[in-house]
Amino acid sequence: MKTIVLVCTAGMSTSLLVAKMKEIAAQAELDIKLEALAQSELKNYPKKIDLILLGPQVKYLLNNLKRDYKNSNIQVEVIDSLQYGSLDGKAVLNQALSLLGKKVI
Template sequence: MKKIMLVCSAGMSTSLLVTKMKKAADEQGMAIEIFACSESEAKAKYNDVDIILLGPQVRFLLSKIQKAVEAKGTPVAVIDSIDYGTMNGPKVLEKALKL
């Protein structure tokens, strides 16, 4: 089962997006664990996930997190601002799975 972690400032603004991503995964019959956390909680979970997505408001963390997970090869990306703003769960899920 793939695990996708969404990171934002406090872990709250991504919770609705997580719900929509989970719904999209369920509708497609995918077994994927998706959760959100704050940037302060994220570091402890780097090794437990397969994909890391950053909310646009924490895009400044991209290179730092990429370096931290480089050895494991975990893909890290910033969620598109429009997809984030419109809470487009299916689109964010699709892009995440292509990483």
Template structure:
């Protein structure tokens, strides 16, 4: 099972995306755990996750989070996928980052 941390400014808007990602992963029989957290929480728990994805609203902190977790894939979700709540595109991004 892969663990995906979604990060936004308060952990609220990204939580809506969690259901879409879980649904898309289920269709692919890809076992995941997904949680949405705030950027401040991510700094404390990032090491517990396989991949960290930042929402567009916190993309400006990408370099800082990458530096904090150099052994983890850390990327931003593109604005289009985020805006459309495109769970399938995000699962594809995760699988690419983790080479699954």
């Protein structure tokens, strides 16, 4: 099982996107775990993470997080602002799957 964490300022807007992504992942019977976190919660997240997707409003964290996780297998990327703003769960899920080397749906 792969764990994908979406991060934004307070975890609110990513929660909406994660809910849509979970619906699509369930329909496709994907074995993934999706979480939404506030940026302040990320450093204390106790579980294994495979991919961190940043909301466009916190893209300034990208370089620091890539540096922080460079010695791990955790990938860090930014969600496309158009897909994020339109809450396009399928497109963001496909971005995540592609980054993890999985077949997109």
